[in-house]
Amino acid sequence: MNQGSDGAEEDDLPRYISAHEVAERAGVSRSAVSRTFTHGASVSKATREKVMKAAEELGYQVNDLARGLLANRSQLVGMIASDPETPFRTLQISALSRQLVERGRVPVLIPTDTSETASQASHATLLRYRAEATIVLSGMPSKAFIELAQRNGQPLIAVGRNEEGPDHVRVNNARAAETAVQVFAARGMRRIGLVTSHVGSPNLIERERAYIQRAGELGLEIIVERADRTDYDGGYLAASSLLARAVEGAFCVNDLMAFGLIDYARNVLGVSVPNDLSVIGFDDVPEARWGAYRLTTFQQDADRLASEIIRVLEARLRDPGAPSIVSQLDLPLIFRNTVKPLENGRTIG
Known part of the structure; x- marks a missing residue:
């Protein structure tokens, strides 16, 4: 077995089917494969069928990360959260991740604490990987954190915050x-x-x-x-x-x-x-x-909150220059057994 420059055996490294191999199997050009997997691109029905058949036989998957980086659209959406192990935060992260995936996005969770250094490092990481947007699910970001996003032109959705600049999703x-x-x-x-x-x-x-x-x-x-x-x-x-x-x-x-x-x-x-x-x-x-x-x-409701965050995210990505979006949700009071009933049997909510 051959060894790579880092000492790893090349046979142990993951190998992905390339578009070139699909082109050879289908008997078409490399560009035809690219057009087949590009939404809205022009390609004949016969060519599309040959490419799709070859891709299925080989187990080919499009490298969306590389394609996104070339187009300056990575599909990555960062989620910055402190205390991710707490019950509501866990529900929030789960619901938001699921809905992002359903819409073809790639959620990236970066747990952090509330310190200035940690929050700056978290956001810098997402900027380096060209995340399309950052969603802050904690009692952050600081003013400097927001300014960093704005200087780089990255959409920032703050959940439960009130600073000027980013888009906001709040509860009442x-x-x-x-x-x-x-x-x-x-x-x-x-x-x-x-x-x-x-x-x-x-x-x-x-x-x-x-x-x-x-x-x-x-x-x-x-x-x-x-x-x-x-x-x-x-x-x-x-x-x-x-x-x-x-x-x-x-x-x-x-x-x-x-x-x-x-x-x-x-x-x-x-x-x-x-x-x-x-x-x-x-x-x-x-x-x-x-x-x-x-x-x-x-x-x-974590699912309701996640849906509203994504609605705001999609609106921002459609119109990057629009004024800041501020969304606020009212929360129902769920009566159970820890509040004594009214003497007349009514409830107040």
Whole structure:
């Protein structure tokens, strides 16, 4: 066996059927093969049939990556996400990846943290590989990150952000937070809590501001507890301080924090949910439906969100010079078992 320059045995290297081999098998020119696999190109029916038959016999597949790079259209779409292991982020990445593939795109996931260095490195990687667009699924990007995309002319879709420049897909955090306050107020609650974190992403800030403002308008007492992280442990730790203040209802900025709060309330303090404490979450991850929680929560539908992201992406690619697109989705409140019913049987959503 022969060895390549890097010491690898050539027989061990992957070998792909070439367009030249298809041309030889079909008895046509190399350019005829290229035209056959180019949408809209002129090629006779007889030639197309011969080429397709040869390609099937040989197992030939078009090298879309090489073709895309030559045309300056790689079909690659980058997805930058922090905390990809969390339940909602996992659903989001899965739904978006699936829908991108269905439309002939090649999704590339780059996990990152929230640091400036990491986000810059992530985007630089996508620029080097000539990704057609970048979709940011986290509490990023920074201003410098956005400027890098704009200097290179790469479309950037920010999910859950509010900077000027890129296209945006958002959820209506303010309306959800206001609805949570109204649900508690309608049940006669006067002291309510908010469980959030120090992360300070735009989504969390919007929920907190709207919640506090609406509670103030209704004359309710607000107690805010912040954990270091927006996860189950954060909710569990925040619960000890929050519940010592005898709150009647608590809005958690995501379901994971709500799960931690509920478990602490029930298992450590013996508090009844929802009789003594009503809890509302945010996301509606699959675990929210589990019998241990049956959590009342705002539903972020990952498939619906992915469809909207792709709608914005396709609109941007059709018209690169159009003004920035801003899309906002309202979220339904799914009532389950963690909010006590109204005395008259009505619900407020």
